[in-house]
Amino acid sequence: MPFSLHFSPTPLITAPSPLSKPFFLVPYYHTLHAPKSPLCSSMEHALTHQGKQEAFDRRPEDSQTLPLGLRRDAMPSHVAVIMDGNRRWARLRDLPVRSGYEAGVESLRKIVEICCKWGIKVLSVFAFSSDNWFRPKVEVEFLMSLFERGMQEDTGIFFRENIRISVIGDLTKLPKALQELMVNLEEATKNNTRFQLIVAVSYSGHYDVVQACQRLALKAKCGLIEPSDINVSLMEQELETNCTEFPHPDLLIRTSGEFRISNFMLWQLAYTELFFAQSLWPDFGEAEFLKALLAFQQRQRRYGV
Ligand SMILES: CC(C)=CCC/C(C)=C/CC/C(C)=C/COP(=O)(O)OP(=O)(O)O
Numbered sequence: 606m607p608f609s610l611h612f613s614p615t616p617l618i619t620a621p622s623p624l625s626k627p628f629f630l631v632p633y634y635h636t637l638h639a640p641k642s643p644l645c646s647s648m649e650h651a652l653t654h655q656g657k658q659e660a661f662d663r664r665p666e667d668s669q670t671l672p673l674g675l676r677r678d679a680m681p682s683h684v685a686v687i688m689d690g691n692r693r694w695a696r697l698r699d700l701p702v703r704s705g706y707e708a709g710v711e712s713l714r715k716i717v718e719i720c721c722k723w724g725i726k727v728l729s730v731f732a733f734s735s736d737n738w739f740r741p742k743v744e745v746e747f748l749m750s751l752f753e754r755g756m757q758e759d760t761g762i763f764f765r766e767n768i769r770i771s772v773i774g775d776l777t778k779l780p781k782a783l784q785e786l787m788v789n790l791e792e793a794t795k796n797n798t799r800f801q802l803i804v805a806v807s808y809s810g811h812y813d814v815v816q817a818c819q820r821l822a823l824k825a826k827c828g829l830i831e832p833s834d835i836n837v838s839l840m841e842q843e844l845e846t847n848c849t850e851f852p853h854p855d856l857l858i859r860t861s862g863e864f865r866i867s868n869f870m871l872w873q874l875a876y877t878e879l880f881f882a883q884s885l886w887p888d889f890g891e892a893e894f895l896k897a898l899l900a901f902q903q904r905q906r907r908y909g910v
Pocket of ligand 1: 688689690691692693694705706709710713731732733734737751752753755756804861
């Protein structure tokens with residue numbers, strides 16, 4: 606299929622629409638969920654940014670090409686990644702911690718590019734957990750600035766490559782400018798269909814389940830539902846992964862040789878296949894991603910049946 610460019614200036618001039626979440630039900634649901642402002646000028650600037658485009662340049666037939674052995678009909682729709690080992694990568698090289706995170710962003714860019722190329726529909730990445738707020742202040746501030754920089758630099762690519770960006774987590778804790786950037790980016794890319802990148806920031810599985818329960822409790826209090834109506838489907842409508850057509854990751858990859866889920870998407874991972882890679886995240890590239898996908902395609906998923 607020819608590589609198509611879907612960038613359109615429309616989102617820049619269209620009046621923003623309110624989010625679908627019924628914010629009137631959740632008083633503390635913050636200004637993020639109020640109607641959005643038009644895209645900020647820095648984003649307009651970023652839309653013309655060409656710097657990282659080369660990474661995405663490819664032959665038109667690439668979307669048809671899969672590495673040997675990888676089956677298109679068994680490709681996971683949704684891959685989730687715990688991008689672990691950035692600081693260790695830096696320390697091993699006597700580099701400052703921030704270089705590890707910067708290298709982690711480059712690795713993420715590579716994996717997004719591969720997902721687009723190989724036809725994976727959704728990639729969720731654990732970029733900052735609720736517990737990461739307890740890291741040294743300077744490190745937290747650096748990560749916040751990295752998210753801002755990364756998203757600004759890649760905005761043009763998201764449009765050109767028809768990529769939808771969604772952000773999940775308690776965004777109310779983020780710096781205001783970053784909140785605005787993320788919300789605007791989500792809104793502006795919400796109709797992009799080729800691929801969805803879900804960035805979990807200030808997120809934990811516990812947070813997600815608790816906020817979903819709070820929303821259901823409020824609905825019950827307002828008389829919109831009965832407590833006995835609450836079931837798996839209603840819960841899933843309130844989880845933050847309601848932003849995607851594929852809320853349950855088919856495959857979870859954790860890098861750096863740790864065998865933990867670390868409070869990521871606890872509900873959504875119920876039937877997910879797990880793959881633990883030895884590589885530190887900045888070293889995780891195409892070869893290891895392929896290994897994870899090939900392993901996934903060997904698995905027999907029975908869902909308890
Ligand atoms: C724009 C955007 C979405 C950027 C993502 C940047 C990125 C790679 C974030 C990961 C942050 C993080 C807390 C990783 C955990 O590994 P660690 O660094 O704590 O590793 P360690 O286990 O070696 O200490």
